[in-house]
Amino acid sequence: MAIGPEAPAAPQRIVDAVLFDTFGTVVDWKSGVADAVEAIAYRYGFEVDAAEFALRWRARYQLSLEPIRSGAREFLTLDELHRENLIATAEEMGLPIERIEAADVEWLNRAWHRLDGWPDSVPGLTELKRHFIIGPLSNGHLALLTNMAKHAGLPWDVIIGSDVTRCYKPDRDAYLGAARLLDLPPHRVMLCAAHNSDLAAARSAGLRTAFVARPQEYGTTQQSDLHPTEAWDVIARDIRDLATQLRDHITA
Incomplete structure (x- = not known):
């Protein structure tokens, strides 16, 4: 008891x-990425709508994941996918990314680390x-x-x-x-x-x-x-x- x-x-x-x-x-993510895009554009004297760039960069995100989910592509990290999407977005918006130094491209790509x-x-x-x-x-x-x-x-x-x-x-x-x-x-x-x-x-x-x-x-x-x-x-x-x-x- x-x-x-x-x-x-x-x-x-x-x-x-x-x-x-x-x-x-x-x-x-939108504010952080747009700020990084704006900083690079200012440094290199480019004209770009940084907020729109951030939105278009993000818009490629899910599309880039689908081939990995389906097994059509091997696993890649978001850094790798973000870099591919960065280059594609720059081409779409007329940003001459080939004129940006490699270290600055990497810094921009890693904006997703600094949100x-x-x-x-x-x-x-x-x-x-x-x-x-x-x-x-x-x-x-x-x-x-x-x-x-x-x-x-x-x-x-x-x-x-x-x-x-x-x-x-x-x-x-x-x-x-x-x-x-x-x-x-x-x-x-x-x-x-x-x-x-x-x-x-x-x-x-x-x-x-x-x-x-x-x-x-x-x-x-x-x-x-x-x-x-x-x-x-x-x-x-x-x-x-x-x-x-x-x-x-x-x-x-």
Whole structure:
């Protein structure tokens, strides 16, 4: 027979790890890339719409991943794909990239390593880190994500690059591979993203889901992902709000 009052039940978390889509969800890629394009254009005396260049560079991103997802092309990191897409975008926009020194082309290509977080990202992640394993579940590779974390002060517990899982979202194995690496069943892992399609793929793989809106990701004319399109497990205003909702669930 037990002696004394019954011990209170331990607080229950709905997940053990909260992983994040990174480009657009955690960091502002458009501003960072446009700033780098503008700096190079100024240095070399080129005329270019830096914001439009950033948008067109990014627009080639998913198209360049598809041959790798389908198995038609061997795995390449985002640095390699970004460089190919940079050259193609420069040709499309009439930017004479052949006149730019190789070191400056490399610096421009690595703009994706030097992106700043949204204002709520670091405080929200810091709060989440108190209760959950946090890290990126991104198509970025380990070096890129590590450099980005150092630049932006992102307090990850773990970084799982696409070069570790050897696949790109929304491939099912990208989500399941992250869960396996953390030794967690998929339902104990949550993906937070500003992109409904990413969350749909994560849910189909068995992960929990959280939506945060980033209506300025593509600038003032953005028309997609302004609102959640499904009843995700959590719908939050930003990462700080996500931290509050998940913390309140623990303490309720």
